[in-house]
Amino acid sequence: MDEVELTQNGNWIGVWGADWVLEGCASCNGVFVLPPDKVSQRCPFCGQAALAQMDPADNRPIYTQPPELLVPFGAAENQLRASVSKFAKSLWLAPADLNENALLGRLQPIYLPMWLVDAQVQGEWQAEMGFDYEIVSHREQFKNSDWQTERVKEKRVRWEQRVGRLQRQYDNQAAPALEEQAQVEAKIGRFDLKAQKPFQPGDLHNSVVHLPNRPPEDAWNEAVVGLQTAVAQDCRLACEADHSRGFKWSPRFANQQWTQLLLPLYTSYYLDDDNRAQMVLLHGQTGKLHGAKRVSMKRAQRVAGMIAVIAAVFLLLTLALLAVGFTVAEGALAWAGVAGVLTVGVGGTAVIPLLYAWYFNSVQGKS
Numbered sequence: 349m350d351e352v353e354l355t356q357n358g359n360w361i362g363v364w365g366a367d368w369v370l371e372g373c374a375s376c377n378g379v380f381v382l383p384p385d386k387v388s389q390r391c392p393f394c395g396q397a398a399l400a401q402m403d404p405a406d407n408r409p410i411y412t413q414p415p416e417l418l419v420p421f422g423a424a425e426n427q428l429r430a431s432v433s434k435f436a437k438s439l440w441l442a443p444a445d446l447n448e449n450a451l452l453g454r455l456q457p458i459y460l461p462m463w464l465v466d467a468q469v470q471g472e473w474q475a476e477m478g479f480d481y482e483i484v485s486h487r488e489q490f491k492n493s494d495w496q497t498e499r500v501k502e503k504r505v506r507w508e509q510r511v512g513r514l515q516r517q518y519d520n521q522a523a524p525a526l527e528e529q530a531q532v533e534a535k536i537g538r539f540d541l542k543a544q545k546p547f548q549p550g551d552l553h554n555s556v557v558h559l560p561n562r563p564p565e566d567a568w569n570e571a572v573v574g575l576q577t578a579v580a581q582d583c584r585l586a587c588e589a590d591h592s593r594g595f596k597w598s599p600r601f602a603n604q605q606w607t608q609l610l611l612p613l614y615t616s617y618y619l620d621d622d623n624r625a626q627m628v629l630l631h632g633q634t635g636k637l638h639g640a641k642r643v644s645m646k647r648a649q650r651v652a653g654m655i656a657v658i659a660a661v662f663l664l665l666t667l668a669l670l671a672v673g674f675t676v677a678e679g680a681l682a683w684a685g686v687a688g689v690l691t692v693g694v695g696g697t698a699v700i701p702l703l704y705a706w707y708f709n710s711v712q713g714k715s
C-alpha cells in the first residue's frame with residue numbers, strides 16, 4: 349500500500365482529485381470522500397449528523413486509497429421513481445415529509461467499498477466425499493385382484509474418506525470493507541459484481557464515496573471463510589463426488605493481492621415527527637428500495653380529533669332528540685337511540701389511528 353499524498357489543508361492530490369474533501373460522521377463514524385459542493389451536508393449514509401471536515405494527517409482514517417474497480421450505477425431513472433413513489437404511498441398516517449418529491453430531491457448517489465482478494469493457497473485437506481448410486485428393488489402389490497411386481501428405484505449416497513494436497517491460485521474472493529455491508533445487502537439485495545470495470549475519477553461525478561472501515565487485515569478472516577468454501581468445492585469436483593462433508597484443511601496463504609471495488613447505492617431520507625432522519629436506500633443496479641418506516645403520531649392525533657368532533661356532533665344531536673322526545677314528541681326517542689349508538693360507534697373509532705400509530709412505531713422501532 350502506498351502512502352497517500354497529503355496537503356496541508358486536508359485535501360489530497362492524486363486520483364481522488366485535488367479539490368475532493370475528506371469528511372467524517374460523528375454518528376456512524378463513516379469517513380467519506382466528497383466533491384467540494386457536497387461538503388458538510390447531512391451524512392448520506394446514516395442521516396443522523398452533519399459531516400465534519402477531517403484532516404487525513406491528524407484523524408488518520410483507516411484507509412484512504414482510491415479504488416481500482418467500480419460497479420457503475422445501472423438502475424433506470426423511471427425504475428427509481430417507481431420504487432420511491434410506491435414507498436411514499438405505502439404508509440397510512442405517514443409524516444408530511446415522507447413524499448415522493450422530497451425523497452427524489454434528496455437522492456444521493458454513494459459508492460460503498462468492498463474488497464476482492466487474490467491469494468495463493470496450498471495445504472493438506474481431508475473430507476468425506478459422497479457418491480450417489482441407485483438400488484433397484486421389487487415390491488409386490490395386490491392390485492385389481494392380482495399380485496403385481498413393481499420396480500422401485502432408490503437413491504443412496506456412499507461416503508468415502510479422502511485426503512489430498514492442494515496448491516492453487518484463487519482470484520477475486522469477496523470480503524466486506526464495511527461493517528455495515530451485510531446489513532445493506534440484507535435490505536436491498538446483493539450486487540452483481542460482473543458489471544465491474546476499472547475505476548476512473550470521472551466515474552464519481554457528484555457521488556460521495558464511503559471509505560472502508562475494515563482494513564484488509566481485518567477483512568481477511570471473512571475472505572478465508574469464502575476461500576474454504578471455494579476450495580472444498582474444488583476438492584469435491586476433483587474427486588468427482590456428488591456431496592462432501594466434514595471438510596478440514598491446514599492452509600498456507602501467500603501473495604495476497606487486495607483490490608478495492610466500489611458498489612453503487614442511492615440514499616435518501618425523510619424527517620419523522622421528532623425531526624429525525626429516516627433513511628431510504630436504493631440499490632444502484634436494480635432500483636430495489638428499503639426504507640425505514642415511521643408513521644406520524646401528530647397526524648394520528650389530528651385524524652382522531654376530527655373523528656371526535658363528528659362524535660360530539662352526534663352527541664349533541666342525541667341530547668337534542670332526547671329533549672324533544674321527553675317534552676314534545678315521544679317518537680323522537682327512537683331517533684335519539686340511533687344517534688346515541690352512532691355517537692358511541694364513531695367516538696370509539698377515534699382511538700384507532702392513535703393505537704395504530706403507537707403500535708406501528710413501537711414494532712418498527714424494534715426491527
Ligand SMILES: [Zn+2]
Nearest residue numbers: 373376391394
Ligand atoms: Zn453517518
